[in-house]
Amino acid sequence: MALIVQKFGGSSVADAESIKRVAKRIVDTRRAGNDVVVAVSAMGDTTDELLDLAADVTPIPAPRELDMLLTAGERISMALLAMTIKGMGVEALSFTGSQAGMITTAEHGAAKIVDVTPKRVREALDQGAIAIVAGFQGFNRGTGDITTLGRGGSDTTAVALAAALDADVCEIYTDVDGIFTTDPRIVPLARKIDAITSEEMLELAASGAKVLHLRAVEYARRHGVVLHVRSSFSSDEGTIVYDPAKGHPKGDQMEEPIITGVAAEKNEAKVTVGGVPDVPGKAAQIFECVARTNANIDMIVQNISAADTNRTDISFTVPLAEGRKVVEALEADREELGFTSLLYDDQIAKVAVVGAGMRTSSGVSAQLFRALFEAGINIEMISTSEIRISVVTHADAMEKAVRALHTAFGLDADSEATVYGGTGR
Numbered sequence: 001m002a003l004i005v006q007k008f009g010g011s012s013v014a015d016a017e018s019i020k021r022v023a024k025r026i027v028d029t030r031r032a033g034n035d036v037v038v039a040v041s042a043m044g045d046t047t048d049e050l051l052d053l054a055a056d057v058t059p060i061p062a063p064r065e066l067d068m069l070l071t072a073g074e075r076i077s078m079a080l081l082a083m084t085i086k087g088m089g090v091e092a093l094s095f096t097g098s099q100a101g102m103i104t105t106a107e108h109g110a111a112k113i114v115d116v117t118p119k120r121v122r123e124a125l126d127q128g129a130i131a132i133v134a135g136f137q138g139f140n141r142g143t144g145d146i147t148t149l150g151r152g153g154s155d156t157t158a159v160a161l162a163a164a165l166d167a168d169v170c171e172i173y174t175d176v177d178g179i180f181t182t183d184p185r186i187v188p189l190a191r192k193i194d195a196i197t198s199e200e201m202l203e204l205a206a207s208g209a210k211v212l213h214l215r216a217v218e219y220a221r222r223h224g225v226v227l228h229v230r231s232s233f234s235s236d237e238g239t240i241v242y243d244p245a246k247g248h249p250k251g252d253q254m255e256e257p258i259i260t261g262v263a264a265e266k267n268e269a270k271v272t273v274g275g276v277p278d279v280p281g282k283a284a285q286i287f288e289c290v291a292r293t294n295a296n297i298d299m300i301v302q303n304i305s306a307a308d309t310n311r312t313d314i315s316f317t318v319p320l321a322e323g324r325k326v327v328e329a330l331e332a333d334r335e336e337l338g339f340t341s342l343l344y345d346d347q348i349a350k351v352a353v354v355g356a357g358m359r360t361s362s363g364v365s366a367q368l369f370r371a372l373f374e375a376g377i378n379i380e381m382i383s384t385s386e387i388r389i390s391v392v393t394h395a396d397a398m399e400k401a402v403r404a405l406h407t408a409f410g411l412d413a414d415s416e417a418t419v420y421g422g423t424g425r
């Protein structure tokens with residue numbers, strides 16, 4: 001008998017029919033003799049609709065109340081799923097994040113899991129029941145308040161439960177057949193990947209491939225949880241995310257491709273601090289000012305300074321939601337920092353190619369720049385890691401860039417991928 005954690009995303013439980021379909025799948029797994037714990041997201045676009053509703057009543061909703069509101073979404077789906085399963089004659093009990101022991105930090109909207117004490121989940125399993133846990137939510141012991149883990153956080157709930165319960169596998173059910181070489185909504189000829197290393201998946205998730213929550217991938221890697229991403233609409237095998245130190249799940253592989261995937265996202269903004277005196281300590285001062293806003297910086301580029309003025313420009317990207325406050329903080333310290341101009345651009349996109357094969361191959365950047373040039377796309381910034389090259393382009397060029405790179409690196413499949421549901425919102 002195995003212990004299986006199954007996570008169902010919003011598009012997999014979008015309406016009553018979908019909930020019944022998912023319930024049947026869960027019951028089949030249980031009847032096959034496994035213990036089953038389920039993490040479930042809010043139905044369809046419920047979270048976005050609740051956010052819209054909050055924005056309709058006040059411009060800046062109180063973070064504590066926003067978490068109270070959003071966690072209601074998962075409460076609806078967990079209860080409906082549990083009652084559907086019980087209606088099918090199988091025991092099931094639903095639990096909120098706090099009942100399931102998801103203990104988090106206090107940051108509303110971006111809480112991190114610090115402990116998992118799934119006593120009630122274990123008791124439910126011991127009684128032979130299926131435990132259904134609300135995804136994306138937790139509880140902070142200090143404040144006594146309900147928290148959320150950030151958008152897409154139900155994946156992390158599932159992985160944290162799998163680690164705490166020492167599950168055999170954590171299955172992430174979604175609206176596509178697994179992890180593809182890029183988002184099949186952008187490139188229909190995206191190719192399904194059978195197995196991907198956790199380090200490549202980390203880079204893809206950090207670069208905008210929302211098929212898995214970044215923190216879920218980190219958590220799984222740290223706790224040795226095996227992830228299987230697959231469709232809730234078909235019974236096909238999906239994609240296994242594996243630890244390269246433990247070897248490919250299907251044994252020795254033929255030569256792996258150099259590039260594994262392409263990812264992109266639009267939710268960053270670019271800040272350019274112009275005319276910065278090129279003296280030691282200036283960068284420290286500028287980034288200390290940014291750090292005080294708690295904004296998370298992604299790419300940084302510093303130009304060489306102009307010989308006549310000995311001044312330079314520094315550009316960096318930050319999450320869109322934090323862009324304005326960063327600009328305000330820099331503006332407030334303008335005199336002390338000594339720069340001459342400040343530019344803000346929220347019409348940017350970040351496009352990244354990822355592949356462990358980059359470590360041992362040369363010419364990947366040349367190929368990338370040529371492909372973007374031939375597609376007529378201008379590059380505004382570049383950053384690299386050992387296995388990733390990211391560029392910033394104009395927001396309007398994002399999809400074209402993804403398509404061009406997918407083709408240039410030979411990733412196009414022969415037939416189109418299936419997108420089973422969801423609005424892609």
Ligand code: ADP
Pocket residue numbers: 008009010011012041152173174175176178179180181182183184185208209210211212261419422424
């Ligand atoms: P869920 O509601 O199940 O959590 P998400 O919408 O969060 O689903 O994630 C699934 C979506 O991720 C897919 O429908 C697809 O559009 C998008 N996606 C982005 N990059 C990829 C990728 N590399 N492989 C598969 N899907 C991807």
Ligand code: ASP
Pocket residue numbers: 009010041042047048073135136150151152153154155
């Ligand atoms: N319902 C939450 C969201 O839409 C969490 C999740 O689906 O993972 O972001």
Ligand code: MG
Pocket residue numbers: 009152155210211212213
């Ligand atoms: Mg998701």
